[in-house]
Amino acid sequence: MPKWKILLPQQIDPEAMDLLLNNPDIEVVGPFKDPAEARRLIEDVDGVIVRSAFQVDATLLDRAQRLKAISRVGVGLDNIDVDYACKKGIKVLNVEGENALSVAEHAVALLFTLAKGINWFDREIRRGNWKSRYLGKPIEVAGKTIGLVGFGAIGKKVAELALSLGMQVLFYDPFVEKSESGAKKVCVLEELLKGSDFVSLHLPLTEETRKMIGERELRCMQPHAFLINVARGAIVDEKALYRALKEGWIAGAAIDVFEEEPPSLDNPLLKLENVVLTPHVAGLTKECTRRVAVKAVENLIAALKGSD
Numbered sequence: 321m322p323k324w325k326i327l328l329p330q331q332i333d334p335e336a337m338d339l340l341l342n343n344p345d346i347e348v349v350g351p352f353k354d355p356a357e358a359r360r361l362i363e364d365v366d367g368v369i370v371r372s373a374f375q376v377d378a379t380l381l382d383r384a385q386r387l388k389a390i391s392r393v394g395v396g397l398d399n400i401d402v403d404y405a406c407k408k409g410i411k412v413l414n415v416e417g418e419n420a421l422s423v424a425e426h427a428v429a430l431l432f433t434l435a436k437g438i439n440w441f442d443r444e445i446r447r448g449n450w451k452s453r454y455l456g457k458p459i460e461v462a463g464k465t466i467g468l469v470g471f472g473a474i475g476k477k478v479a480e481l482a483l484s485l486g487m488q489v490l491f492y493d494p495f496v497e498k499s500e501s502g503a504k505k506v507c508v509l510e511e512l513l514k515g516s517d518f519v520s521l522h523l524p525l526t527e528e529t530r531k532m533i534g535e536r537e538l539r540c541m542q543p544h545a546f547l548i549n550v551a552r553g554a555i556v557d558e559k560a561l562y563r564a565l566k567e568g569w570i571a572g573a574a575i576d577v578f579e580e581e582p583p584s585l586d587n588p589l590l591k592l593e594n595v596v597l598t599p600h601v602a603g604l605t606k607e608c609t610r611r612v613a614v615k616a617v618e619n620l621i622a623a624l625k626g627s628d
């Protein structure tokens with residue numbers, strides 16, 4: 321007879337799934353075609369394994385009669401009301417650091433895409449515009465400066481990769497004193513924005529960081545500079561970003577994350593040529609998906625054992 325019922329709103333990696341299914345103490349409920357369907361079953365479960373498309377809000381938590389732990393597949397707890405869960409004595413766990421390499425590599429891939437105009441050249445050659453080779457102006461990244469906003473697991477990995485490419489690295493993170501690696505700390509965000517050729521965001525979405533990059537910040541950046549966002553869409557004011565890109569306050573942007581996901585087809589950012597877009601995939605490499613899901617399952621089992 322299984323001891324714990326675990327709600328699984330969305331599919332997870334097969335190796336992690338096997339860990340759940342082969343554990344005689346566990347009964348799995350899910351996954352569901354529409355993750356929101358899982359909400360109606362919250363009353364009767366001991367644990368939940370949450371990816372980014374499932375909202376754990378106060379209303380849901382109020383209905384959870386015997387929930388002991390919520391395990392997030394990944395980092396970024398903005399889809400979970402952590403304070404309320406903690407007040408109710410429910411543990412909230414996330415997987416720190418395991419996706420840093422994949423997300424950092426994605427940020428660097430976007431950096432190269434912007435610097436080398438890969439997406440623009442790709443479009444032009446398909447239109448028969450061979451002469452685009454004289455028009456696009458790719459740049460070298462060595463010798464350029466990247467400014468990292470947020471210097472945790474992912475920011476540090478991006479710094480390591482950027483330094484190995486011969487870039488200079490600045491970082492702004494009020495909670496990190498210094499870097500061991502050669503990245504230089506700046507204490508004022510404006511200084512980083514003014515001094516960087518690429519600005520890359522690696523901080524969590526909180527009430528404090530929501531729309532932290534707005535018109536004032538974008539206007540601080542240089543006209544040839546690029547913004548890369550693989551953190552959370554709502555950290556950037558998308559309307560201001562659109563104007564910045566349209567009116568040339570900055571040269572371009574690469575965006576993996578959006579204020580609303582998936583973005584509406586009317587989102588004007590989708591119409592701009594100086595924007596590179598990916599659908600929230602920075603952490604979805606094969607390797608990372610497996611690592612993070614396995615860790616999330618292990619975290620949940622350990623928490624349930626601990627609360628026995």
Ligand SMILES: NC(=O)c1ccc[n+]([C@@H]2O[C@H](COP(=O)([O-])OP(=O)(O)OC[C@H]3O[C@@H](n4cnc5c(N)ncnc54)[C@H](O)[C@@H]3O)[C@@H](O)[C@H]2O)c1
Nearest residue numbers: 396470471472473474475493495522523524550551602603
């Ligand atoms: N696109 C993706 O697929 C993907 C995948 C994983 C994580 N993420 C996002 O990346 C974020 C960072 O991940 P991480 O693993 O590096 O987290 P982390 O907790 O290791 O690092 C976050 C850093 O941001 C700093 N920070 C907090 N508030 C700040 C502020 N106001 N200004 C500047 N810095 C601030 C913290 O001090 C910390 O050092 C996550 O919160 C998540 O939202 C995105």
